[in-house]
Amino acid sequence: MSSVMDGAGVFDRSRDVIADHFDVIRATEGAVQDNLDLLVPIEKAWQPTDYLPDLESDNWRQQLEAFRQTASAISDELLVVLVGDMVTEEALPSYSVSLNGLVQDDEGTSPAPWARWLRGWTAEENRHGDLLNAYLRLTGRVDMRAVERTVHALIANGFNPKSRADPYNLLIYTSFQERATRISHSNVGKMASREGDANLARICALIASDEARHEAFYTRIMGTVLEHDPAGGILAFRSMLRGLITMPGKFMDDGRDADVFDHFAVVAQRVNVYTVCDYASIIEHLVTTWNIAGRAVTGTAAQAQDELCRQAERYERLADRMAATLERQPRVAFRWIRDRTA
Ligand SMILES: [Fe+2]
Numbered sequence: 001m002s003s004v005m006d007g008a009g010v011f012d013r014s015r016d017v018i019a020d021h022f023d024v025i026r027a028t029e030g031a032v033q034d035n036l037d038l039l040v041p042i043e044k045a046w047q048p049t050d051y052l053p054d055l056e057s058d059n060w061r062q063q064l065e066a067f068r069q070t071a072s073a074i075s076d077e078l079l080v081v082l083v084g085d086m087v088t089e090e091a092l093p094s095y096s097v098s099l100n101g102l103v104q105d106d107e108g109t110s111p112a113p114w115a116r117w118l119r120g121w122t123a124e125e126n127r128h129g130d131l132l133n134a135y136l137r138l139t140g141r142v143d144m145r146a147v148e149r150t151v152h153a154l155i156a157n158g159f160n161p162k163s164r165a166d167p168y169n170l171l172i173y174t175s176f177q178e179r180a181t182r183i184s185h186s187n188v189g190k191m192a193s194r195e196g197d198a199n200l201a202r203i204c205a206l207i208a209s210d211e212a213r214h215e216a217f218y219t220r221i222m223g224t225v226l227e228h229d230p231a232g233g234i235l236a237f238r239s240m241l242r243g244l245i246t247m248p249g250k251f252m253d254d255g256r257d258a259d260v261f262d263h264f265a266v267v268a269q270r271v272n273v274y275t276v277c278d279y280a281s282i283i284e285h286l287v288t289t290w291n292i293a294g295r296a297v298t299g300t301a302a303q304a305q306d307e308l309c310r311q312a313e314r315y316e317r318l319a320d321r322m323a324a325t326l327e328r329q330p331r332v333a334f335r336w337i338r339d340r341t342a
């Protein structure tokens with residue numbers, strides 16, 4: 001009986017903690033308002049059409065042929081990481097649903113700063129999947145139906161940022177993830193440039209620059225949370241890092257390879273698009289940017305602070321071990337590229 005009571009007590013305490021965290025999130029509203037200019041006004045924003053052949057023009061055939069010509073040179077490894085990144089972007093509906101847990105816009109059209117941010121962010125992100133999808137289709141280099149099926153399954157399978165309904169966890173997750181996608185898109189762009197596809201290089205650099213603005217937003221707001229509640233923020237950060245931060249595309253499924261996400265991640269590691277070292281460097285960056293070491297906390301939060309300040313070291317050791325394992329993985333066939341191996 002007493003254990004049941006204890007269990008209920010723990011549950012109530014964690015509910016109270018989450019309610020307190022939402023109070024802090026409401027108190028960040030001014031900072032959210034001040035950072036809404038990290039969204040680009042619609043009239044100034046790029047649109048996918050700006051970076052694709054103009055199919056309305058008289059010389060559309062030449063434009064399309066030139067576009068396909070430059071894309072004909074890129075490697076299968078590059079195609080695989082690009083498809084994995086595109087599928088991840090296309091599962092945006094799942095991320096918007098998840099982030100409404102933080103924003104709590106019950107109407108869908110709320111004028112509150114948090115709600116305006118979430119809609120503006122979603123609208124900007126929506127162009128990423130659209131542009132990569134159109135690029136891949138026009139190249140004629142991938143099995144688009146297999147790719148679309150993967151997107152369909154990923155959205156249907158869902159997304160779990162392991163936030164446990166705590167808004168701090170969602171902010172930490174998004175800060176991490178926007179930086180991770182920025183690194184990944186930026187490296188795909190550099191690879192495209194090396195392989196001679198200037199169009200794709202431009203597209204990836206463009207998307208990476210959006211991710212950099214989004215990263216700045218979430219990182220700043222989490223910084224504001226840490227000003228209000230250093231102990232709560234530090235404890236949440238440690239709880240997120242006790243497991244691996246799972247990537248948003250984790251549950252992708254191409255209908256044949258149950259481990260397609262892991263296989264995509266192995267290619268991304270091998271070609272240095274997104275590596276275990278990048279993962280470690282993001283953690284190190286966040287620990288420094290949020291000035292974790294300089295926060296005045298006591299008790300369990302002070303223990304968590306110590307642990308966080310040693311994380312980078314721990315991850316660097318882990319990164320070396322994981323990188324060695326990943327690099328030994330055999331090449332596998334990907335349905336996305338008609339069963340060629342990458
Ligand atoms: Fe994106």
Ligand SMILES: [Fe+2]
Nearest residue numbers: 178181211214
């Ligand atoms: Fe993003």
